[in-house]
Amino acid sequence: MGRSLVFLASAPVKFSRELNWVPPLGQKLRQSFPRTTRQVSLGGFLKFPSFSANQGRTLSVRAVVSSDTSYPKVGATSTGPIPGSQLAEVVETAAKTGAQVVMDAVNKPRNIFYKGLTDLVTETDKMSEAAILDVVRKNFPDHLILGEEGGIIGDSSSGYLWCIDPLDGTTNFAHGYPSFAVSVGVLFQGNPAAAAVVEFVGGPMCWNTRMFSATAGGGAFCNGQKIQSSKTDLVEQSLLVTGFGYEHDDPWATNMELFKDFTDISRGVRRLGAAAVDMCHVALGVAEAYWEYRLKPWDMAAGVLVTSSK
Known part of the structure; x- marks a missing residue:
């Protein structure tokens, strides 16, 4: 399964990697990650705070590693009466x-x-x-x-x-x-x-x-050839991708902090400006993970299936 993080501001961030240690609650993400290499495993969650319209711009970035290692299947189990x-x-x-x-x-x-x-x-x-x-x-x-x-x-x-x-x-x-x-x-x-x-x-x-x-x-393909996401399991050996919406509000400010934090602990974070492209790059294996706040259905309906198909 590809490592695409796609979520709404009101929902937990689903991250397909789980650290084998738990950062202290309330600390900033940058403070929580040691500089040494850490092994990560597939199927975990990183949970970030949800947002309401009346919150100010003073949110701190907090990350809690969940003990729930399940990862829900994205694709339909059936295509119905149409093959x-x-x-x-x-x-x-x-x-x-x-x-x-x-x-x-x-x-x-x-x-x-x-x-x-x-x-x-x-x-x-x-x-x-x-x-x-x-x-x-x-x-x-x-x-x-x-x-x-x-x-x-x-x-x-x-x-x-x-x-x-x-x-x-x-x-x-x-x-x-x-x-x-x-x-x-x-x-x-x-x-x-x-x-x-x-x-x-x-x-x-x-x-x-x-x-x-x-x-x-049925798997994922590029120009008719089957593709596979990266096998890299170390954040410090990963290239990450994210995106920013047009509204410069609390989720935007929090994501800017995440951009800085993940830049510190990974090989780099790219911001290309097209969600479907970002997810397909994860599926192709040229980037290890992608996350973004407030995607619309048309932003992700195709890309999330390409990324999550084996």
């Missing part, structure tokens, strides 16, 4: 269709709009989502769909939910920075069943793509 191979084919076609829209625009001037102070959206986001929707609705007109730009459409009684991020990493795309993707995942009865993430690699004048895909119980 997994059929779902996978449509998911991959939808992601490729959206990616073609992005590729057609990647070397052209961008029309940029703002959803917030620094939260961008482009015409390409909207065009990519429209193209993906056409594929999904043509094949499964009775399914429920959640798109980042268009919201919820379709039959709310359906057992299937499609989560679409037509351009994950819009700010990177707007600047021509090579860390963005098209992400399409479908859930059956609330659990990921099939996923595809088309990552853009290279850079201006040499753009290319690679596609990550997965089905529940």
Whole structure:
């Protein structure tokens, strides 16, 4: 199982490594980790405090190692009446269709709009989502769909939910920075069943793509080749990845402290700016772990299945 940490601010952080010692409650994470190498094991939890709207910006970072070593399965146990191979084919076609829209625009001037102070959206986001929707609705007109730009459409009684991020990493795309993707995942009865993430690699004048895909119980692949996450079990030998949201609130401030703390005890922490890409890099084995606060369903529906599939 890949070592992806994906969680909401109100939920415990699920971390696929457990230290073989317990840091004192109330101490900062940096103070709790000794500088010597520590062995870690898969399947543990690191729990961080939850947040409420009326809290101030004076939170200290606390970590408690849980004795609970279980790690819940992410993928759906069944794809329902639709065969997994059929779902996978449509998911991959939808992601490729959206990616073609992005590729057609990647070397052209961008029309940029703002959803917030620094939260961008482009015409390409909207065009990519429209193209993906056409594929999904043509094949499964009775399914429920959640798109980042268009919201919820379709039959709310359906057992299937499609989560679409037509351009994950819009700010990177707007600047021509090579860390963005098209992400399409479908859930059956609330659990990921099939996923595809088309990552853009290279850079201006040499753009290319690679596609990550997965089905529940069917393994994870990159361009059709089976992939495996890293076997590294030492934090001090690990490269970690995280992300930061647009709201500079308590979770953002706490994650900044975690960024500093994990930089102290690991080989480094990267911040690329596209959650789906980050998770796929963990699945590929080029990074050992990823965590981020306040991800939306479209951010993680595809990437979390790719990362957790064996």
